[in-house]
Structures are given as C-alpha cells and as structure tokens.
Amino acid sequence: MNPKHENRLANETSPYLLQHAHNPVDWFPWGEEAFERAQNEDKPIFLSIGYSTCHWCHVMERESFEDEEVARLMNEVFVSIKVDREERPDVDHIYMTVTQAMTGSGGWPMTVMLTPDRKPFFAGTYFPKATLVNLVRQVRDRWQDQRAELIGESDRIAEGLRQYLERSAPGDLPNDIVATAADSLMESYEPQYGGFGSQPKFPTCLNLIFLLRAADRTGKKEHADAALRTLRAMRHGGIFDQVGFGLHRYSTDVRWRVPHFEKMLYDQALAVMAYVEAFEFTRDPFYRRTAEEILEYVERDLRDEPGGFQSAQDADSEGVEGKYYVWTEGEIEQLLTPDEAKRAKRAFQTSPNGNYADEASGRSTGTNILELSQISHDEYTKLQPVREKLLKARYKRVQPIKDDKVLTDWNGLMIAAASQAGASFDEPRWTQLAKGSADFVLAKAKTDQGLLHIYAKGRAKGEGQLTDYAFLIWGLASLYEATFDVAYLRQAKSLAEEMIQGFWDSKLAGFHMVREGTEHLLARPKETYDGAIPSGNSVAAYALALLARLTGDAKLEETARKTVRAFGADLAQRPTASLGMVTAHDLLAGGQEVVVVGEPNDPATKEMLAQLRTTYSPRKVVLLKTPSNSEVLAGLAAFTSDLSAQDGKPTAYVCRNFACELPTTSPFKARSLLERAAK
Template identity: 45%
Template sequence: MNNPKRSTSKNSYNHLKNEKSPYLIQHAKNPVDWYPWGDEAFEKAKKEDKPVFLSIGYSTCHWCHVMAHESFEDHEVAALMNHVFVSIKVDREERPDIDSVYMTACQIMTGTGGWPLTIIMTPDKKPFFAGTYFPRESGFGAIGLKDLILNVQDIWNDNRGEALNSGDQIYKALQDVSKTVKGPELDENVLEKCYDELSKVFDNENGGFGDFQKFPTPHTLIFLLRYWKRTANKHALYMLTKTLDSMAKGGIYDHLGFGFHRYSVDKFWLVPHFEKMLYDQALIAMLYTEAFQATGKSNYKEIAEEVLTYVLRDMKSSEGGFYSAEDADSEGVEGKFYLWTMEEIQDILGKEDTKFVSTVFDVKEDGNFSDDYSHESNNKNILHLKYSFDELNDILGMETDKIQEKIENIRLKLYNERKKRVHPHKDDKILTDWNGLMIASLAKAGQVFKNSKYLEAAKDTADFIIKKMCTNSRLMHRYREGDADITGNLDDYSFLIWGLLELYSAIFDTKYLKTSIELNKTLINHFWDNSNGGFYFTSDDAKQVLIREKKTFDSATPSGNSVELLNLIRIARLTEDYELESMAIKMETTFSRNILRSLTGHTQFINAVDYKIGPSYEVVIVGKPTNPDTIQMLNSLNKHYLPNMVLILKDPDNPGDLDEISESLKFKNSIDGKTTAYICGSGSCKKPTTDVVEMLKLLEQ
C-alpha cells in the first residue's frame, strides 16, 4: 500500500462545518474528512472508485465518544480512512430513516446492533460490512479499526466481486424485511398470549423483563395496565407496580435532579447508562401518570411530577420546544456528574446527615457498585433507595413524613452542590416526534393532576411545532438555531397527532383537534401503502435512502405504525369517519403476521387492538366550560382510569366549528339547560344523562 498522506491540521474543518446537528459539529474538526449524507459524498466515491465508510451515532452516546477519541481524532487512523474511503457521518436522531435501514442491515449481517453503527458500503449505498464499536487496535480476538480498514482495502482492490455480491444480497434482504403478507384480524387471544409471554420473562425479584440489561419500555408496561383494566388480573398489576417501584428506587432514576437515565446495565436497575433522553422522560412520565390514575398510589404521581420538573427546568427551549438529550459523559468520564464519594457527601452534610444518607441511599466508603463501568476508583456511589419507607420506619425509628422531609432537605443541598460541577453536554436540537410525545405526556399529566402549568407547556410546544416546523400540514423533523429542516417522517406525524389528540382532550381547544385531523390526512396521502396497507417510514416525495421501509417493531419508542393505528381509531370515533376505521382494520391485517411472530415486540400495536376490541367509548359532554356541573363531570372522568375513551366538550352556546368535525354533534344538546353526557360505544348509544354517577355507571358497563 502507498503511504497515505498525513491528515490535515487539527484546527481545520472537514465538510461538517456548516451542519446544524450537535453530533456532526462534534466531529467537524476531526482529521477524518467527514462528509454529511448527500450526493456530494456519493459522487466523490463513484468518481474516485472508493467504498463508503458510514458512521452513525448521536451526540450523547458514550461509545460514540470513545470511538471518536480513540480513532476519529487520531491522525494515523484518519489518514488511512481518508486514503481508502469516502467517509460519511450521520446523526441517527436527525436522520432516523438512514439509521433504521442500516441498523437493519447490521442486524441481518451480525445478529446484533447498536451505536456507534459502522457500515462499509458501495458508492450506490449497498452495505457489505457492518459492526458497531471498533477499538483502534486489534486485540483480545477483536479486530481493530486500523486492521479493518486495511482488510477492506484489500477486498475492494483484489476481490471486489465478493463485496458487491454481499451488498446485493443484503439489499434484497432489506427489501424482504418490509414485505407483508395479509393475515387475520387480531382478537382477545392476542392479549392473553402477550400477557403470558411477558409473564415468562418477568423478573419477580427486581421487576422488569429478562435477567440482564433493563430498559423501561413504557409501552409494554402500559399494556399490562390496560390488560389489568380489562381482566382484573392481579399478577398483571403486580408486574407493573413491582417494575415501577424498582425503577423509582434504582440508580436509573436521578434522585437529586430527577429524570430517568436511558437504561440500567444490570438487572437490579442500579447502574445506569447515564444519558437522559427526552422520549424516555415523556413516555415514563405518562406511564406513572396513568398508573396513578389507575391505582391512586400517590408516589406514582410524585415520580411523574418530578420527571416533568426535570424536563421543564432543564430541557425546555425559550422558544417552546424541548431539547433532545443530555450526555452520559462529563469531563470525558461516563457518569462523573452523578457519582459521589462518601467523603464528598460528608464535606457537604456533616457526619450525622451522611450517616442518614448512607442508610437511605446505600452510600458506602468503598463505593456501592463495580468500578469496571465507571473507569473511576472504586469509592464511587450511585444514589439509590435500598429500602422501602416501611422498612426505613423500622431501621431509623422515624415516621415516613419525617424521613421524606429530611430526604428533601438533603436532596436540595446535594443538588445545589452538584450544579457546580461540569455539566454533561446537552443536545439542543428540537425533534418533532419526541416533542409530540412530550405534548402527549404533559397534556395527560395536566388533565389528571389538574395542573395548568403542564397544560400551558403542552400548548406552547404544540404552537411552536405548528408555527416553526409545519407548513401546509407538512412537517419538518428537526429545528435548531432558527433552522427547520429534514422532511418529516412517519414518527413525526404519528407522535405529534397523538400529542394533539391528548391536548384537545385536556383543554378542548378545537384548533388542536383540527390540526391533528389535517396532519392525519397528510400522513395518509403521502405515507400510506395503497397496494398493501400500512404506512411507510418516509413520504412518497422524500429522497429515499436505499429502500422505503415499513416497520412495526417497537424499540425505545413505540413504532410509528403502532401509534398511528390507535390514532386512526380515535380520530374515526371522534369524527365518525368510518373510512378511517376500515383503514385501521386493513392496517391490522397487513401487519398481523408480524405481530403474531413477536407479540412482546409489538405491545403498542396490541394496545391499539385492545382499544378496537372494546369496550371503548365516545363521550360528548354538552355544557358551558365554566359551569360547575360541567367541571364536576370532567373531573370525575379524569379521576377514573378510562384509557379506551375519546372525549369531546361542546359549549351549547358557542359550538364553534365542532359541528364540522362530527355530523351527530349538532344534534347533541343540553337537557333542561343542564350539563349532559352522551355516551356511545360498541355500536350503540346510551340514553343521555345529566347525572355524574349515572354517567360513570354507563362507562363501566
């Protein structure tokens, strides 16, 4: 091999200089001659007859940082990469369409995936090698990046046919993944089987599922809540509450500043992967809100409110949207911002309170977790609650309210001291899909907790997205520094529609209901597969990556198709548009074979099936919004856990444009001038009532 020229000065920029993504900007001064995804890079690869090195990650990813520091900032590795490849950097959060296609390719080729995602492909975008993190040097049976580059160069120069053939095979496999074969409609047996499968992998001792890493997966836990609501199955409720309690006590929860870290690397919920993602906060806060509504347990309300405190305090932009994430690392060390030594705590609190903290938060002189993960000395502690309050009553000889008061005083002292540390990096881009989830979560919490602050925040965010990221019912995916860009995908539409439907149900401003209906029309017009049913991830007029994917599998967030299935059913019931109901059924049969092959990977889809099976209800309250009887009816509905319900409030003196949304609304009026509830469900309507107790009885039938 000819010796590659040494890469450019570390003070010069590569082709990422003018990008908006914080992740791409982090790599703009790498000696690797990175390009953003686009025609320029692929034309260069064709012209120079080079393979493409694609690296996908995100700004708060710990192992992305490690690979960057070890290899992409190293001039020797960069020189090799620049000689052999045209190199492209992609922010997976900014371009989930690219990430999804090549992550699927990685899983096909290796059986696993993760970030940083490393793909080597032909200039026509067909992958022939895939992996995740690679160290700089080979060792311990693993190939290093330097050797990998040289191996690929040899293959490209001497055995290119093998690489091209592999690329063609993977391309065909990717096409096959999105193919669907029509199956049956799903019935109640699916709910039973999904519950049975979750029961088999439930961790009775620690909560959660499996015996290794633990992810919150709120959509799966919400399935258990709905299943319990339908069946009164006590074990389903136990699985839910055990998991919620364990998560809230564990190190995965930030007990000082609030909010949940992404996942725990152990089965005990103790040692987290320390990054904080907006979508996790949104979905988990919604989960705890619904759990409070269903069980009445005040600690679930407290956790939901604490999570929202964190989001509103640390993640809200001045313009109204919410930022994406906070890093796991600070000062180059994962978790450093969150970890404590006993000595540090004693310097702040004194001996007596440190003794209390040691008991309550399991703080130890030599640390309370393995140091392999932190790369720090072994005297670090992750604050977590080792005991329940009932146990602490006996251990400390104190009443619960006194313990809680003391914990709060200590929390504030430690939190204020922690604020002086170097904070983790914040990814300040605003994403439509994740903000849609946040709108839904805030609206639900505002409705259930009667908290106007949450409702105002949800409105602010919805107004921001509609004003800054939406034109003629077409959405943009990413906003940063005044720039809205990247064509909206399925998740952007389905998640925002969900948020707007929840917001309407909480404040009854028809603007948000009408916007959700218009966005749904856009989604159908540009994403629906007219031949086979279901929604593609990208629109018909977006520039396609390699294939046009159509997926249902839930990941850390529920799939766009699953969310949209429930959106279709809810909008159909609100508007009496039965074509949407038929579309939902076609969608169900399109994907049912996929669902049946992996029930626990499709819990959000199954939640929509639960709604379709029923009983589910359409409720119209006719009354003045400020009338005490109207307020009493709405408050009574909000106190009860009624997940399979859509709700409309009609002001009899000022119906506005509600009558345009649903034909029958014009015939629903108050009886004898009193606030009146109209309840329909399962193909029939009940007799309207002005009595709150009677209304609730009709909803429990």
C-alpha cells in the same frame, strides 16, 4: 477538538455532527455530494451512525477519528459519511437492520461499509483503534483485488434487505390476542426486581402500559402486579436520578442499580405515560408523584426557551461516564448539616467506600450511585430540602452536554405525556407545558409542504417522516382532551389526512417510514417493531383509532384497522415485538365516548369532568361541547351536533362505540355509566 482541521460537518446543525466537525477524518454529511465523490473517486463508503449522547460514540471518536494515522488511512480508502441517527431515523433503521442481520446484534456507533451506490457489504458497531485499522486495510485490499465478489455480495444483501423492509404480513388477529400477548410478555418477567429479562434492563414503559390495560381487559391481576412492581423498582433504583429526577437510559445490572447515565426525551415521555396510567389504575399518589418529578426534570432541564423540548442529556462529563451524577459520602457531609447528611446517606443507601465500580475495569470508583430506600411519605417529604441542596451543588459541576435539537416526533410523545398528566391530575402546569411544545412545533415545523423533522440553531429542516406525523397526532389528540381547544383536534385531523396521503402503502396496506421519492435510500421501510421508541406503524394505528373515537370518522377507523391487519400474521406469531400495535387493536375492539355539554368555567362542568377522570377506563375519550365551540366541534365530530344540555345544566352523554346512554346531569351518575360501559 483540533482547530487545524475542519470538514464539511462544520456547516451542519446537529450537535452530533458538529462534535466531529474538527476530526482529521474528511467527513461528509449524508447526501448527494458524498455519493458523487464516491462514484468519481471509485471508493467505497465508510458510514458511521451515532448520536450526540452516545458514550461509545465518544470513545470511538477519541480513539480513532481524532487520530491522524487512522484518519489518513480512512481518507485514502473511503469517502466517509457521518449520520446523526436522530436526524435520519430512516437511514439508521435501514443499516441497523443490515447490522443485526450480519452480526446478530446492533448498537451505536454503527459502522457500515457500502459500495458507492449505498449497498452494504460489511457491518459492525464499535471497533477499538487497532481493530479498525486492520479492518480498513482489509477492505482496501478486497476493494482492489476482489471487487466483483464484494459487489455481488452487496447486491444480494441489498435485494434481501429491500424485500424484508417493505414487506407486509397480513392477517386477522385472534380474539384473545391481548391475553396471549400479556402471557407471552410475562414469560420474560423477572419477579425479584421487576422488569423483563436479566441485564441490561430497559424501562420498556410501553410494555408496562400494555400490561395494565391487559389486566383491565382480562382480569389477570398478575399482569398489573408485574407492571406496578417494575415501576416502583425503577423509581427506587439508580436508574432514576434521585437528585435531579428523570430516568437514565437503562440499567446495566438486574437490580436497576447501575445505569447507563444518558437521559433521552423519549424515555421521559413514555415513563410519564406509564406512571400516569399506574396512578389512574391504582389512585396511589406514589405514581402521580413520580410522573410529576419526571415532568419537573423535563421542564427544568430539557425545555427549549421558545417552548419545544430538547432531545437528550449526555452520560459523560469531563470525559467520564456518570461523573456528574455520583457522590462520595465526604461530599454529602461537606454540603449538608450532620442531621441532613445522616438522613441523606440512609435514604440514598450510600457507602463510605462507594457502591459504584467502573464498567470496563470493575474497579471501585469510591463514589455512590444514589438509590432510594423504602421510606415513608413523611420521610420522603423531609428529604426534599436535602435533595434540593444536593441539586444546587450539582449544578456547579461540569454538566453533561445537551443535544439541543428539537425533534418533531419526540416532542409529539412529550406533548401526549404532559397532556395526559395535566388531564389526569387536573394540573394546569403540565397542560401548559404540553401546549408550549405543541404551539412551538406547529409554528416552526409545520409548513405548506408538510411537517419538518428537526428544529436546531434557529431553523427547521429535514422532511417529516412517519413518526413525526403519528407521534404529533397522538400528542395533539391528547392535548385536545386536556384543554378541549378544538384547534388542536382540527390540527390532529388535518395531519392524519396528510399522513395517509403521504405514507400509506396503497398496495399492501400499512405505512411506509418515508414518503415516496425520498432520495438515496435502498428501500422504503415499513417498521412495526417497538423498541425503545414505539414504531411509526404502531403509533399511527393507535393515534388514528384515538382520533376516530374522538371524531366518529369511520375512514380513520378503517385505516387504523387496515394498519393492524397489514401486519396481523407477524403479530399473531410474535405479539410482544409490537405491543403498541396490540394496544391499538385493543382500542379498536371497543371503547367509550363521553361528551360533556356545558360552560367550561362552570363549577358543575368541572365536577362532571373530574368524576369522569377518576374512573380507570383507558379506552375512553372525552369531548367538551360549549356554546362557543359547538359549531366547530360539530364540523370535526358530527356525532356531537344534536347533543344538548338538559334543563340548562352541564350534561354528560356516555356512549359505547357511539351508542349512547340517556343523558345525565349528575356527575356521579355519569361516572357510574362510564364504569358500566367500560366493563
């Protein structure tokens, strides 16, 4: 930070923008002031998009944006705009699409040159200082000498971009789409170490959930085996924080050994969902333990005091990537008893000379990334006091910064994940974790005008986008199934109606990313690609299908079907690009509704629910009708109105596509009926 400089970013709440508030570059936030300045001064726009925990964003700032010479040149040539991609995923998506089209790849920091009316004519990612200086000079010369040609290029790019981003490709999906998608995904499966592709390897936990469900649907054991092997390999690898828990962003190598060290909330949420799904599929406690370890990290390190979840933790500390997480054997020996140190070095596979090499230079750092060896459950239990000593010592190091903004959509994912864990494990701790976030988001980010996207520095702001609605609906529906509090089901249904009203494409079907009238955008994208975060359309389709099954609302189900069909032609050709959408289609193809009628605190009711939850039936929903909620529940889910307890005992109604079996008061009979209905 240079205190003699202060630009307009000093008034922002985004940790990423505040990191650049004292650059000598005269940064503007995205908005009308910047665009008017560009028009009035007849300058092109330098658009830089990144996020607070991005390693190469930090590098480019140190090399270029803090440099007086570079800043002087940029201020002369451009109006410069900084965007936090997590605050404005719409802006990020539009210009990332441009970057990928123009360069064949993408990433952050993203660097895009625009005309004053926001049309792109150049795009790239990270540039070293010398390259950036040369690039700025070239743009200056073209803007002066070849303006007409450059504007013509930008017009063509903008028109093609608009057509691409707002398109639909309707079509019906083939009956075997689940099997076809799973087989297609398996073509890139890497069997030696698990995962897909070579390197870098991303967790892609949504894909692992899909493979387990595909195995259940098709009976192909190899699909489940691939998912389970990958989940085990990730837990044992360096991509998993063996001391503090939680998943790092991705592995730079094929063996899951060397991570890119940042930790993102959405990765934790999707990983919890995958490990919960694996536990339900196998009943193997390894997967439950891992899910709970990730939740422990989130609860300890990412939970905002009022209840929401913070966004991310940086890869860097003291300007060095990974420094916070790596260990020398000498440090381990100094902190532990001789026996403990021996156990730690063996369990975490350390080396006296270190196993971690600098990514850029390839030189050994002398430090170790900890990996977990294949040890027994008993050995793992004995390792815990050692791990806790290391964690306590690690907290005394300079910690990576945290991006403390609370994002509505990412919190929605974490609410869904913690709710699923709480219900599956019958663990109130995780249900309460989900409830705290849900109550916080509903109190702070839900207004009479709709959802807001961000809560930071004591205030909520930013118009809610499709992912805010879709992810939060998913979270609230999942929380209902964990708590059976009808208030969450009511909120989910109300938000679903708002989402359809505000984002639905009434001409071509599917959901736009932003509401109509959102300012300063070249297009209203309709995103379906499931990357590190599932797309808004994928989750909207899934959440509406889930909510339709919970409520029996045929309109919600029809909207979910129309969403899938709106992109059906593309899905049929490239199903692995949107496995979340295929998962939604799978749920729409048929599932089970179970209504338990009884007192919530009756041990017999609890036993009924416990038996129903021990069956792997990922397309089921469970509702609880009680004397105190029956009227409200009937208003939300009319099909429950005539269901009653038999002989004064807790009673289960097991239905398949709303056609119900005869009621039963036997928990074991209810489980048997569910297993039969799920086949």
